Amino acid sequence: MTVLNPLIYQPLNEKTAIKQALDLKLFPEDADLTCKEIGDGNLNLVFHIVDQKHNQGIIIKQALPYAKVVGESWPLTLHRAKIEADALKTFGQIAPDYVPKVYYTDDQLAITVMEDLSHLSIARKGFIQGETFPLISLHLGEYLAKTLFYTSDYGLGSGAKKEQVQKFMNPELCKITEDLIFTDPYFDAETNEFEEDMRPAVEELWKDEELKFHVNVLKKIFLTDAEVLLHGDLHTGSMFADNQQTKIIDPEFAFYGPAGFDIGQVFANLLFQVIVNEKHRDVFIQHVETVWNVFQVQFSQLWEKENKEPLANTTSFLHYHLAKYFEDALGYTGCELIRRTIGLAHVADLDSIQDEQTRLAAKQKTLELGKNLIKKRKEIRDLSEFIRTVKEIV
Numbered sequence: 001m002t003v004l005n006p007l008i009y010q011p012l013n014e015k016t017a018i019k020q021a022l023d024l025k026l027f028p029e030d031a032d033l034t035c036k037e038i039g040d041g042n043l044n045l046v047f048h049i050v051d052q053k054h055n056q057g058i059i060i061k062q063a064l065p066y067a068k069v070v071g072e073s074w075p076l077t078l079h080r081a082k083i084e085a086d087a088l089k090t091f092g093q094i095a096p097d098y099v100p101k102v103y104y105t106d107d108q109l110a111i112t113v114m115e116d117l118s119h120l121s122i123a124r125k126g127f128i129q130g131e132t133f134p135l136i137s138l139h140l141g142e143y144l145a146k147t148l149f150y151t152s153d154y155g156l157g158s159g160a161k162k163e164q165v166q167k168f169m170n171p172e173l174c175k176i177t178e179d180l181i182f183t184d185p186y187f188d189a190e191t192n193e194f195e196e197d198m199r200p201a202v203e204e205l206w207k208d209e210e211l212k213f214h215v216n217v218l219k220k221i222f223l224t225d226a227e228v229l230l231h232g233d234l235h236t237g238s239m240f241a242d243n244q245q246t247k248i249i250d251p252e253f254a255f256y257g258p259a260g261f262d263i264g265q266v267f268a269n270l271l272f273q274v275i276v277n278e279k280h281r282d283v284f285i286q287h288v289e290t291v292w293n294v295f296q297v298q299f300s301q302l303w304e305k306e307n308k309e310p311l312a313n314t315t316s317f318l319h320y321h322l323a324k325y326f327e328d329a330l331g332y333t334g335c336e337l338i339r340r341t342i343g344l345a346h347v348a349d350l351d352s353i354q355d356e357q358t359r360l361a362a363k364q365k366t367l368e369l370g371k372n373l374i375k376k377r378k379e380i381r382d383l384s385e386f387i388r389t390v391k392e393i394v
Protein backbone atom coordinates (compact mmCIF):
# COMPACT_ATOMS: atom_id res chain seq x y z
CA MET A 1 0.00 0.00 0.00
CA THR A 2 1.41 3.44 -0.92
CA VAL A 3 1.83 5.59 2.20
CA LEU A 4 1.10 9.28 1.70
CA ASN A 5 4.44 11.08 2.12
CA PRO A 6 3.78 14.84 2.21
CA LEU A 7 7.43 15.53 1.37
CA ILE A 8 7.05 13.74 -1.97
CA TYR A 9 3.36 13.80 -2.84
CA GLN A 10 2.03 17.14 -4.06
CA PRO A 11 -1.05 17.62 -6.21
CA LEU A 12 0.07 18.96 -9.58
CA ASN A 13 -1.27 22.13 -11.14
CA GLU A 14 -1.10 23.21 -14.77
CA LYS A 15 2.39 24.75 -14.27
CA THR A 16 3.94 21.90 -12.29
CA ALA A 17 2.45 19.33 -14.69
CA ILE A 18 4.39 21.00 -17.54
CA LYS A 19 7.55 20.91 -15.40
CA GLN A 20 6.95 17.21 -14.76
CA ALA A 21 6.63 16.54 -18.51
CA LEU A 22 9.82 18.51 -19.22
CA ASP A 23 11.74 16.68 -16.45
CA LEU A 24 10.65 13.38 -17.97
CA LYS A 25 11.94 14.53 -21.39
CA LEU A 26 8.74 13.43 -23.07
CA PHE A 27 8.87 16.30 -25.59
CA PRO A 28 11.59 17.67 -27.91
CA GLU A 29 13.71 20.52 -26.48
CA ASP A 30 12.09 23.17 -28.70
CA ALA A 31 8.54 22.15 -27.64
CA ASP A 32 5.98 24.87 -26.95
CA LEU A 33 3.93 23.32 -24.16
CA THR A 34 0.45 24.25 -22.94
CA CYS A 35 -1.48 22.46 -20.23
CA LYS A 36 -5.14 22.23 -19.22
CA GLU A 37 -6.70 20.25 -16.38
CA ILE A 38 -9.55 18.37 -18.09
CA GLY A 39 -10.67 15.87 -15.43
CA ASP A 40 -14.43 15.48 -15.56
CA GLY A 41 -14.59 12.19 -13.61
CA ASN A 42 -15.49 11.75 -9.96
CA LEU A 43 -12.07 11.07 -8.52
CA ASN A 44 -8.87 12.37 -10.13
CA LEU A 45 -6.95 15.18 -11.80
CA VAL A 46 -6.23 14.81 -15.54
CA PHE A 47 -3.74 17.15 -17.22
CA HIS A 48 -3.67 17.43 -21.01
CA ILE A 49 -0.26 18.70 -22.10
CA VAL A 50 0.18 19.64 -25.74
CA ASP A 51 3.27 20.64 -27.71
CA GLN A 52 1.65 23.31 -29.91
CA LYS A 53 4.69 23.36 -32.20
CA HIS A 54 4.60 19.67 -33.16
CA ASN A 55 0.95 19.04 -32.33
CA GLN A 56 1.79 16.17 -29.94
CA GLY A 57 0.07 15.55 -26.60
CA ILE A 58 0.32 13.46 -23.46
CA ILE A 59 -1.96 12.90 -20.50
CA ILE A 60 -0.82 13.04 -16.87
CA LYS A 61 -3.43 11.55 -14.55
CA GLN A 62 -2.94 12.06 -10.83
CA ALA A 63 -4.90 10.64 -7.91
CA LEU A 64 -5.89 13.02 -5.12
CA PRO A 65 -5.83 11.76 -1.51
CA TYR A 66 -9.62 12.12 -1.46
CA ALA A 67 -12.60 11.63 -3.82
CA LYS A 68 -12.81 14.80 -5.93
CA VAL A 69 -16.60 14.58 -6.31
CA VAL A 70 -17.11 14.90 -2.53
CA GLY A 71 -13.96 16.67 -1.33
CA GLU A 72 -11.43 16.19 1.48
CA SER A 73 -14.12 14.78 3.79
CA TRP A 74 -13.93 11.53 1.75
CA PRO A 75 -10.27 10.39 2.04
CA LEU A 76 -9.23 7.84 -0.55
CA THR A 77 -6.04 5.84 -0.99
CA LEU A 78 -3.41 7.03 -3.48
CA HIS A 79 -2.65 3.35 -4.06
CA ARG A 80 -5.43 3.46 -6.65
CA ALA A 81 -3.01 5.19 -9.03
CA LYS A 82 -0.69 2.17 -8.89
CA ILE A 83 -3.63 -0.20 -9.36
CA GLU A 84 -4.75 1.80 -12.40
CA ALA A 85 -1.24 1.94 -13.91
CA ASP A 86 -0.65 -1.78 -13.31
CA ALA A 87 -4.06 -2.66 -14.77
CA LEU A 88 -3.41 -0.50 -17.86
CA LYS A 89 -0.10 -2.34 -18.34
CA THR A 90 -1.68 -5.80 -17.82
CA PHE A 91 -4.66 -5.13 -20.10
CA GLY A 92 -2.32 -3.37 -22.57
CA GLN A 93 -0.25 -6.57 -22.91
CA ILE A 94 -3.36 -8.70 -23.38
CA ALA A 95 -5.37 -6.41 -25.67
CA PRO A 96 -3.00 -3.68 -26.94
CA ASP A 97 -5.44 -2.38 -29.57
CA TYR A 98 -7.90 -1.33 -26.89
CA VAL A 99 -5.74 0.24 -24.18
CA PRO A 100 -3.79 3.55 -24.09
CA LYS A 101 0.02 3.25 -23.93
CA VAL A 102 1.57 3.99 -20.54
CA TYR A 103 4.75 6.12 -20.82
CA TYR A 104 5.68 6.58 -17.16
CA THR A 105 4.33 5.98 -13.66
CA ASP A 106 5.31 7.26 -10.21
CA ASP A 107 3.61 5.55 -7.26
CA GLN A 108 4.64 8.22 -4.72
CA LEU A 109 3.32 11.08 -6.84
CA ALA A 110 0.35 8.86 -7.78
CA ILE A 111 0.73 9.75 -11.47
CA THR A 112 0.33 7.84 -14.70
CA VAL A 113 1.60 9.41 -17.89
CA MET A 114 -0.20 7.97 -20.90
CA GLU A 115 -1.14 8.23 -24.55
CA ASP A 116 -3.27 11.23 -25.44
CA LEU A 117 -6.58 9.95 -26.84
CA SER A 118 -8.21 13.33 -27.35
CA HIS A 119 -8.59 12.68 -31.11
CA LEU A 120 -11.33 10.22 -30.01
CA SER A 121 -14.57 10.92 -28.12
CA ILE A 122 -15.76 9.63 -24.78
CA ALA A 123 -18.33 7.04 -25.96
CA ARG A 124 -21.10 8.26 -23.64
CA LYS A 125 -20.75 11.84 -24.91
CA GLY A 126 -20.64 10.67 -28.53
CA PHE A 127 -23.77 8.55 -28.07
CA ILE A 128 -25.66 11.47 -26.52
CA GLN A 129 -24.65 13.60 -29.52
CA GLY A 130 -26.03 10.99 -31.94
CA GLU A 131 -22.94 8.90 -32.75
CA THR A 132 -23.26 5.10 -32.76
CA PHE A 133 -19.60 4.03 -33.20
CA PRO A 134 -20.40 0.97 -35.37
CA LEU A 135 -17.37 -1.12 -34.29
CA ILE A 136 -17.49 -0.43 -30.56
CA SER A 137 -19.42 -3.60 -29.64
CA LEU A 138 -17.15 -5.85 -31.69
CA HIS A 139 -14.17 -4.25 -29.96
CA LEU A 140 -15.76 -4.55 -26.51
CA GLY A 141 -16.58 -8.24 -27.10
CA GLU A 142 -12.96 -8.91 -28.08
CA TYR A 143 -11.57 -6.82 -25.20
CA LEU A 144 -13.77 -8.69 -22.70
CA ALA A 145 -12.95 -12.14 -24.13
CA LYS A 146 -9.20 -11.51 -23.99
CA THR A 147 -8.96 -9.74 -20.64
CA LEU A 148 -11.38 -12.09 -18.88
CA PHE A 149 -9.79 -15.26 -20.30
CA TYR A 150 -6.08 -14.38 -20.02
CA THR A 151 -6.36 -13.21 -16.40
CA SER A 152 -8.29 -16.31 -15.26
CA ASP A 153 -6.97 -19.55 -13.75
CA TYR A 154 -7.47 -21.13 -17.18
CA GLY A 155 -5.56 -18.49 -19.15
CA LEU A 156 -2.83 -17.78 -16.61
CA GLY A 157 -2.38 -20.95 -14.59
CA SER A 158 -3.43 -21.05 -10.95
CA GLY A 159 -0.08 -20.04 -9.39
CA ALA A 160 0.47 -16.95 -11.54
CA LYS A 161 -3.18 -16.04 -11.11
CA LYS A 162 -2.86 -16.06 -7.32
CA GLU A 163 0.07 -13.62 -7.56
CA GLN A 164 -2.14 -11.33 -9.62
CA VAL A 165 -4.98 -11.62 -7.12
CA GLN A 166 -2.55 -10.36 -4.47
CA LYS A 167 -1.17 -7.58 -6.66
CA PHE A 168 -4.65 -6.26 -7.43
CA MET A 169 -6.08 -6.27 -3.89
CA ASN A 170 -8.06 -3.02 -3.98
CA PRO A 171 -10.17 -2.93 -0.80
CA GLU A 172 -10.94 0.81 -0.65
CA LEU A 173 -12.16 1.08 -4.21
CA CYS A 174 -14.08 -2.20 -3.93
CA LYS A 175 -15.80 -0.81 -0.83
CA ILE A 176 -17.02 2.15 -2.90
CA THR A 177 -18.58 -0.28 -5.38
CA GLU A 178 -20.00 -2.45 -2.58
CA ASP A 179 -21.66 0.61 -1.04
CA LEU A 180 -22.70 2.56 -4.13
CA ILE A 181 -23.87 -0.34 -6.28
CA PHE A 182 -25.00 -3.07 -3.90
CA THR A 183 -26.06 -1.33 -0.69
CA ASP A 184 -26.99 2.35 -0.69
CA PRO A 185 -29.60 2.35 -3.50
CA TYR A 186 -31.63 -0.21 -1.51
CA PHE A 187 -32.29 1.89 1.60
CA ASP A 188 -32.63 5.55 2.49
CA ALA A 189 -28.87 6.24 2.37
CA GLU A 190 -27.42 9.76 2.40
CA THR A 191 -25.46 9.14 -0.77
CA ASN A 192 -28.59 8.53 -2.86
CA GLU A 193 -29.70 11.21 -5.30
CA PHE A 194 -33.03 11.17 -7.09
CA GLU A 195 -35.70 13.56 -8.24
CA GLU A 196 -38.60 13.96 -5.80
CA ASP A 197 -41.02 12.71 -8.47
CA MET A 198 -39.14 9.39 -8.40
CA ARG A 199 -39.74 8.93 -4.65
CA PRO A 200 -42.79 6.59 -4.92
CA ALA A 201 -40.87 4.25 -7.25
CA VAL A 202 -37.78 4.44 -5.05
CA GLU A 203 -39.72 3.73 -1.86
CA GLU A 204 -41.37 0.76 -3.54
CA LEU A 205 -37.92 -0.53 -4.43
CA TRP A 206 -36.70 -0.11 -0.82
CA LYS A 207 -39.61 -2.31 0.30
CA ASP A 208 -38.99 -5.03 -2.28
CA GLU A 209 -37.62 -7.89 -0.15
CA GLU A 210 -37.29 -10.28 -3.08
CA LEU A 211 -35.16 -7.73 -4.95
CA LYS A 212 -32.96 -7.08 -1.92
CA PHE A 213 -32.39 -10.82 -1.47
CA HIS A 214 -31.14 -11.09 -5.06
CA VAL A 215 -28.92 -8.00 -4.69
CA ASN A 216 -27.38 -9.60 -1.59
CA VAL A 217 -26.62 -12.72 -3.63
CA LEU A 218 -25.01 -10.62 -6.39
CA LYS A 219 -23.00 -8.68 -3.79
CA LYS A 220 -21.80 -11.95 -2.27
CA ILE A 221 -20.62 -13.13 -5.68
CA PHE A 222 -18.83 -9.77 -6.14
CA LEU A 223 -17.17 -10.16 -2.72
CA THR A 224 -16.06 -13.77 -3.09
CA ASP A 225 -15.72 -14.97 -6.70
CA ALA A 226 -12.13 -14.04 -7.62
CA GLU A 227 -12.49 -15.33 -11.20
CA VAL A 228 -10.71 -12.77 -13.38
CA LEU A 229 -9.02 -9.36 -13.31
CA LEU A 230 -11.87 -6.93 -13.78
CA HIS A 231 -11.68 -3.40 -15.08
CA GLY A 232 -14.22 -2.75 -12.35
CA ASP A 233 -15.82 0.44 -13.72
CA LEU A 234 -16.45 -0.39 -17.37
CA HIS A 235 -19.07 2.22 -18.25
CA THR A 236 -19.23 4.24 -21.47
CA GLY A 237 -17.51 7.19 -19.75
CA SER A 238 -14.45 4.90 -19.48
CA MET A 239 -14.37 4.30 -23.25
CA PHE A 240 -12.89 6.46 -25.99
CA ALA A 241 -14.15 5.73 -29.51
CA ASP A 242 -14.56 6.85 -33.10
CA ASN A 243 -15.83 4.89 -36.10
CA GLN A 244 -12.63 2.81 -36.27
CA GLN A 245 -11.16 2.58 -32.80
CA THR A 246 -12.09 1.89 -29.18
CA LYS A 247 -9.83 2.46 -26.16
CA ILE A 248 -10.63 1.59 -22.56
CA ILE A 249 -9.35 3.95 -19.85
CA ASP A 250 -9.67 4.39 -16.08
CA PRO A 251 -9.27 0.87 -14.54
CA GLU A 252 -8.60 2.19 -10.99
CA PHE A 253 -11.36 -0.11 -9.65
CA ALA A 254 -9.51 -3.18 -11.03
CA PHE A 255 -9.52 -6.28 -8.80
CA TYR A 256 -10.14 -10.03 -9.04
CA GLY A 257 -13.89 -10.54 -9.17
CA PRO A 258 -16.69 -12.23 -11.13
CA ALA A 259 -16.36 -11.98 -14.93
CA GLY A 260 -20.03 -11.08 -15.28
CA PHE A 261 -19.45 -7.76 -13.50
CA ASP A 262 -17.53 -6.11 -16.39
CA ILE A 263 -19.92 -7.65 -18.94
CA GLY A 264 -22.95 -6.40 -17.00
CA GLN A 265 -21.60 -2.86 -16.77
CA VAL A 266 -21.08 -2.82 -20.54
CA PHE A 267 -24.62 -4.15 -21.13
CA ALA A 268 -26.19 -1.61 -18.76
CA ASN A 269 -24.42 1.39 -20.22
CA LEU A 270 -25.47 0.38 -23.74
CA LEU A 271 -29.02 -0.19 -22.47
CA PHE A 272 -29.23 3.43 -21.29
CA GLN A 273 -29.07 4.32 -24.99
CA VAL A 274 -31.62 1.61 -25.88
CA ILE A 275 -33.96 3.32 -23.42
CA VAL A 276 -33.33 6.99 -24.28
CA ASN A 277 -32.28 6.95 -27.94
CA GLU A 278 -35.40 6.18 -30.00
CA LYS A 279 -33.67 7.01 -33.28
CA HIS A 280 -30.89 4.46 -32.79
CA ARG A 281 -32.67 1.98 -30.51
CA ASP A 282 -32.12 -0.98 -32.86
CA VAL A 283 -28.46 -0.13 -33.32
CA PHE A 284 -27.89 -0.20 -29.56
CA ILE A 285 -29.82 -3.45 -29.21
CA GLN A 286 -27.50 -4.86 -31.86
CA HIS A 287 -24.52 -3.51 -29.93
CA VAL A 288 -25.64 -5.47 -26.85
CA GLU A 289 -26.07 -8.61 -28.99
CA THR A 290 -22.69 -8.16 -30.66
CA VAL A 291 -20.85 -7.69 -27.35
CA TRP A 292 -22.16 -11.03 -26.10
CA ASN A 293 -21.84 -12.91 -29.40
CA VAL A 294 -18.25 -11.79 -30.01
CA PHE A 295 -17.34 -12.38 -26.37
CA GLN A 296 -18.81 -15.88 -26.43
CA VAL A 297 -17.11 -16.93 -29.69
CA GLN A 298 -13.70 -15.50 -28.83
CA PHE A 299 -13.72 -16.65 -25.19
CA SER A 300 -14.61 -20.19 -26.39
CA GLN A 301 -11.74 -20.17 -28.90
CA LEU A 302 -9.27 -19.06 -26.24
CA TRP A 303 -10.65 -21.65 -23.82
CA GLU A 304 -10.11 -24.45 -26.33
CA LYS A 305 -6.70 -23.35 -27.66
CA GLU A 306 -4.96 -21.75 -24.69
CA ASN A 307 -6.34 -23.52 -21.65
CA LYS A 308 -3.65 -24.12 -18.99
CA GLU A 309 -5.85 -26.66 -17.14
CA PRO A 310 -6.01 -29.74 -19.41
CA LEU A 311 -8.82 -31.41 -17.47
CA ALA A 312 -10.92 -28.24 -17.57
CA ASN A 313 -10.79 -28.10 -21.34
CA THR A 314 -14.17 -29.67 -22.04
CA THR A 315 -17.19 -28.25 -23.82
CA SER A 316 -19.48 -28.86 -20.89
CA PHE A 317 -17.19 -26.97 -18.46
CA LEU A 318 -16.85 -24.10 -20.95
CA HIS A 319 -20.65 -23.92 -21.20
CA TYR A 320 -20.89 -23.97 -17.41
CA HIS A 321 -18.68 -20.85 -17.31
CA LEU A 322 -20.48 -19.03 -20.11
CA ALA A 323 -23.84 -19.70 -18.46
CA LYS A 324 -22.56 -18.40 -15.10
CA TYR A 325 -21.01 -15.29 -16.68
CA PHE A 326 -24.29 -14.58 -18.54
CA GLU A 327 -26.48 -15.01 -15.46
CA ASP A 328 -24.17 -12.86 -13.31
CA ALA A 329 -23.92 -10.27 -16.09
CA LEU A 330 -27.71 -9.89 -16.22
CA GLY A 331 -27.81 -9.34 -12.47
CA TYR A 332 -24.99 -6.76 -12.55
CA THR A 333 -26.67 -5.06 -15.51
CA GLY A 334 -29.72 -4.59 -13.31
CA CYS A 335 -27.63 -3.26 -10.39
CA GLU A 336 -25.87 -0.73 -12.63
CA LEU A 337 -29.16 0.45 -14.18
CA ILE A 338 -30.62 1.06 -10.72
CA ARG A 339 -27.62 2.70 -9.08
CA ARG A 340 -27.04 5.14 -11.98
CA THR A 341 -30.72 6.19 -11.67
CA ILE A 342 -31.15 6.72 -7.93
CA GLY A 343 -27.69 6.39 -6.32
CA LEU A 344 -24.57 8.57 -6.27
CA ALA A 345 -22.88 9.19 -9.66
CA HIS A 346 -25.62 9.39 -12.28
CA VAL A 347 -25.23 9.14 -16.05
CA ALA A 348 -25.72 11.97 -18.53
CA ASP A 349 -27.70 9.60 -20.83
CA LEU A 350 -30.59 10.08 -18.36
CA ASP A 351 -29.87 13.37 -16.58
CA SER A 352 -29.25 15.40 -19.74
CA ILE A 353 -32.80 14.77 -21.04
CA GLN A 354 -34.34 18.26 -20.86
CA ASP A 355 -38.02 17.38 -20.99
CA GLU A 356 -39.05 16.43 -17.46
CA GLN A 357 -41.74 13.88 -18.39
CA THR A 358 -39.46 12.15 -20.91
CA ARG A 359 -36.62 12.06 -18.36
CA LEU A 360 -38.81 10.65 -15.58
CA ALA A 361 -40.32 8.06 -17.93
CA ALA A 362 -36.83 6.94 -18.96
CA LYS A 363 -35.79 6.64 -15.29
CA GLN A 364 -38.90 4.57 -14.48
CA LYS A 365 -37.89 2.22 -17.30
CA THR A 366 -34.29 1.84 -16.10
CA LEU A 367 -35.61 0.92 -12.62
CA GLU A 368 -38.17 -1.50 -14.05
CA LEU A 369 -35.66 -3.18 -16.35
CA GLY A 370 -33.06 -3.28 -13.57
CA LYS A 371 -35.44 -4.99 -11.14
CA ASN A 372 -36.55 -7.53 -13.77
CA LEU A 373 -33.03 -8.48 -14.79
CA ILE A 374 -31.93 -8.94 -11.18
CA LYS A 375 -34.91 -11.09 -10.22
CA LYS A 376 -35.30 -13.07 -13.44
CA ARG A 377 -31.66 -13.59 -14.37
CA LYS A 378 -31.88 -17.37 -13.81
CA GLU A 379 -34.95 -17.70 -16.05
CA ILE A 380 -33.47 -15.61 -18.89
CA ARG A 381 -31.40 -18.36 -20.39
CA ASP A 382 -30.03 -16.84 -23.56
CA LEU A 383 -29.44 -13.65 -25.52
CA SER A 384 -32.78 -13.72 -27.35
CA GLU A 385 -34.70 -14.01 -24.04
CA PHE A 386 -32.60 -11.14 -22.65
CA ILE A 387 -33.42 -8.94 -25.64
CA ARG A 388 -37.11 -9.93 -25.44
CA THR A 389 -37.16 -8.82 -21.77
CA VAL A 390 -35.52 -5.52 -22.71
CA LYS A 391 -38.00 -4.88 -25.54
CA GLU A 392 -41.01 -5.70 -23.36
CA ILE A 393 -40.00 -3.01 -20.85
CA VAL A 394 -38.60 -0.38 -23.22
Ligand SMILES: Nc1ncnc2c1ncn2[C@@H]1O[C@H](COP(=O)(O)OP(=O)(O)O)[C@@H](O)[C@H]1O
Pocket: 038, 039, 040, 041, 042, 043, 044, 045, 046, 059, 061, 100, 114, 115, 116, 117, 118, 122, 237, 238, 249, 250, 252
Ligand atom coordinates in the same frame (compact mmCIF):
# COMPACT_ATOMS: atom_id res chain seq x y z
N1 LIG B 1 -5.70 9.08 -22.19
C1 LIG B 1 -6.53 10.12 -22.26
N2 LIG B 1 -6.53 10.92 -23.36
C2 LIG B 1 -7.34 12.02 -23.44
N3 LIG B 1 -8.18 12.39 -22.45
C3 LIG B 1 -8.23 11.63 -21.34
C4 LIG B 1 -7.42 10.46 -21.18
N4 LIG B 1 -7.68 9.93 -19.98
C5 LIG B 1 -8.62 10.70 -19.42
N5 LIG B 1 -8.97 11.72 -20.23
C6 LIG B 1 -10.00 12.75 -19.98
O1 LIG B 1 -10.13 12.93 -18.58
C7 LIG B 1 -11.47 12.60 -18.18
C8 LIG B 1 -11.44 11.92 -16.84
O2 LIG B 1 -10.64 10.75 -16.92
P1 LIG B 1 -10.95 9.47 -16.07
O3 LIG B 1 -9.82 8.51 -16.25
O4 LIG B 1 -12.31 8.96 -16.39
O5 LIG B 1 -10.92 10.10 -14.60
P2 LIG B 1 -11.61 9.66 -13.23
O6 LIG B 1 -10.78 8.52 -12.73
O7 LIG B 1 -11.56 10.85 -12.37
O8 LIG B 1 -13.02 9.22 -13.57
C9 LIG B 1 -12.02 11.73 -19.29
O9 LIG B 1 -13.42 11.82 -19.35
C10 LIG B 1 -11.35 12.32 -20.51
O10 LIG B 1 -12.04 13.48 -20.93
Ligand SMILES: CSC[C@H]1O[C@H](OP(=O)(O)O)[C@H](O)[C@@H]1O
Pocket: 040, 041, 042, 043, 067, 069, 176, 177, 180, 233, 237, 238, 250, 344, 345
Ligand atom coordinates in the same frame (compact mmCIF):
# COMPACT_ATOMS: atom_id res chain seq x y z
C1 LIG C 1 -17.25 8.43 -5.42
S1 LIG C 1 -16.90 7.51 -6.80
C2 LIG C 1 -18.46 7.33 -7.62
C3 LIG C 1 -18.35 6.59 -8.90
O1 LIG C 1 -17.37 7.25 -9.69
C4 LIG C 1 -16.60 6.31 -10.40
O2 LIG C 1 -16.67 6.64 -11.73
P1 LIG C 1 -15.56 7.49 -12.55
O3 LIG C 1 -14.21 7.22 -11.92
O4 LIG C 1 -15.64 6.94 -13.90
O5 LIG C 1 -15.94 8.91 -12.47
C5 LIG C 1 -17.25 4.96 -10.13
O6 LIG C 1 -18.22 4.63 -11.09
C6 LIG C 1 -17.83 5.16 -8.78
O7 LIG C 1 -18.86 4.24 -8.46
